[in-house]
Amino acid sequence: MTDKDIDVKKPKRKVDVCGYPLSIFFIVVNEFCERFSYYGMRAVLVLYFRYFLKWDDDLATSIYHTFIALCYLTPILGAIVADSWLGKFKTIVYLSIVYTVGQVVMAVSAIHDITDTDRDGTPDNMTFHVAMSMVGLFLIALGTGGIKPCVAAFGGDQFEDHQEKQRSTFFSIFYLSINAGSLLSTVITPILRGQECGIHSQQKCYPLAFGVPAALMVVALIVFIMGSGMYNKTAPKGNIMLEVCKCIGFAIKNRFRHRSKTFPKREHWMDWADEKYDKLLVAQVKMVLKVLFLYIPLPMFWTLFDQQGSRWTLQATTMDGNFGILMVQPDQMQTVNPILILALVPIMDSLVYPLIKKCHLNFTPLKRMTVGMLIAALAFVAAALLQLQIDQTLPKLPKGVAGQVKFLNLNQAPLTVTIDGRPDVSVPAHQVNTGGYLTFDKPVRVVFNKNTSAGTDLTLMSQTRRTALVSPTLDMNLVYDLSKKPDDGMNAIRFVNALGSPLNVTLGVGDIAPLSVSNYSLVPQGKAEFTIMNRGGASCLYSKELGFGSAFTLVIPSTFNIGSPDCWQAIQVVEDIKPNTIHMGWQIPQYFLMTAGEVVFSVTGLEFSYSQAPSNMKSVLQAGWLFTVAVGNIIVLIVAEAAQLPDQWAEYILFASLLVVVCIVFAVMSYFYTYTDPAEIEAQFRQPEHEPEEKKRDRVEMERKDSDCSKSSKGSDKKKRDSVVEQHNQDVKQSKM
DSSP: OOHHHHTEEOOSSOOEETTEETHHHHHHHHHHHHHHHHHHHHHTHHHIIIIISOOOHHHHHHHHHHHHHHHHHHHHHHHHHIIIIIOHHHHHHHHHHHHHHHHHHHHHHTOGGGTOTTOSSSOSOHHHHHHHHHHHHHHHHHHHHHHHHHHHHHHHHTSOTTOHHHHHHHHHHHHHHHHHHHHHHHHHHHHHHHSEEOSSSOEEOHHHHHHHHHHHHHHHHHHHHHTGGGOOEEOOOOOHHHHHHHHHHHHHHHHHHTOSTTSOOOSSGGGGGTTTSOHHHHHHHHHHHHHHHHTTTTHHHHHHHGGGGTHHHHHHTTSBOEETTEEOOGGGGGGHHHHHHHHHHHHIIIIIHHHHHHTTOOOOHHHHHHHHHHHHHHHHHHHHHHHHHHHTTSOOOOSTTOEEEEEEEOSSSOEEEEETTSOOEEEOTTSBOTTSOEEESSOEEEEETTOGGGOEEEOOOTTOEEEEEEOTTOOEEEEEOOSSOOGGGOEEEEEEEOSSSOEEETTTTEEEOTTEEOOOEEEOSEEEEEEEEETTSOEEEEEEEEOSSOEEEEEEOTTOOTTSTTGGGGOEEEEEEOOOOSBGGGGHHHHHHHHHHHIIIIIHHHHHHHHHSOGGGHHHHHHHHHHHHHHHHHHHHHHHHHHOOSSHHHHHHHHHHHHHHHHHHHHHHHHTOOOOOHHHHHHHHHSOOOOOHHHHHHHHHHHHHOGGGHHHHOGGGOOOOOOOOOOOOOSHHHHTO
């Protein structure tokens, strides 16, 4: 038999190292770099939307999940192109080029200096950056999804039939490279994002956070091409998914044509494909459809699971990331998932499942998947409980037309504020009124120190916070306060100058006129030092330890002695927004529950699917499994947009409730499912066939009633089809690819 007969292109040189083809090392390195590139970019993506493109949480979440959905839809296209046209090698190379271009475009889109003409650190043409980002993400989704079904199968092609043990070990190493790439990237790229870079102004370094994954993708492509001469390259032989779709389409069409009661009924609706397709193929399609039917409720699990990179990351931005000697970025919390996977998979396989078996409990695969869904729902309940605690530290704006105000007294003596219909409010010297913000939904008359001749009308804009600066002459100056947490865990600091002379404050604050307030300056977590200087050159050093996400107004009193050694002690601190006091460590329980649910659900689901599918249709189920992930991300968009819940904790409870309902539906479907042995069923059809007389009579009767069917029912026109597809002998390993 020639190479042409078996349709395989042999490598120019066959080199083995320790019993393994040398070519697989190029494939493993390629996979490590590609997974680093993908997960690294994805780790910082939602924060890029939120803080660079200035989208709100809902829009950032929606676009993020649209991108993930596209990444899991394109594998179907990649599999068809590889199996029917280009072959795996060319598909991987061509789509990797598309992938690399997409990563480079994303890195360029994050360079704020490109459109920052006024050099203030903010892009002046945000449309350009949004357009570049969308183009980059589309190319990345096309690339990463297109090569997803090809790389592992191409690696399996490198082994001979007698190397089954080495092939199995290869897939384990391949899986390890996936987890290593994803784990390292989710640790490193958030650190890169946290750096400051820029030509004209220093900002968060998203170009570096996207640029390093782009560089790794270039390395992945080069390494893969370097091994070209050593690869076994299997020529395309047709895609089994297309055959399955054609078979199903013919069965539906044929059944519709013979919907009249005069035609004899058939045991299964797929039996209507018998006139054209081989009985073995029809039987295999039946088995696949039986499993795919169980897939219908599964997208809801992925709806919750993939929000780790969106809602949970945004939740972490309102938390305290101080782990002692380590400062954890919000997007770095995603590393908890791969770490726990590496720990929980062997624990479940070696300890939990054997223990359950010893207890004589019938913990079937479908029951495991049901439990996995319930655990994932509990993870979102935990997230909701945590969100309730976080909400206590967030600014609470009034609803409707109401606005809020607090009074800041710049006098050396206490101040009394009288407001229409309200008890008098006391304001200490150089401080704000006791009780914090006051809420008004209509204009009011304000009187200071009972001086009715010096009354002032106060009108507030709805859903805003303002501070009323009251001067020694009892004049009132309204300034806007922050109404939400500063972005990216930064702290907002401003100074009020109660002196009669101007001052200058370093660290971005600038000059402050007498009896006025500066704009807010964003300062990172840690010890912040401000130098306060007057026109005479005297200075005072003031330092403050800052956490995450706070806002303060620092009042320089009228009694401030700038030249004294303890001048800093006279500065009064007014807390506008509380710092993040809930520690990020409290997210670990919800990550643990979600990862445990993933291990029980995803690993078991793939194992069950592969055990119930024909040997040559594993790829069909793999495509169906990836499709459930895509649909799950689309559900996030639908539910989040349709629900429009004002509180985030309520949205978490909604998703958890939906998953519980779907879990019940899946449990009912599982109860009526009958496990099959695909090998046994296939063996029956591979034996010499003897068509029963009753079926012959039915066929003759149908031919008499419908002459159009005779051409498709003739035995001489029936073709024996060889379904050529690579069997992915992986279970959980595929779920991470």
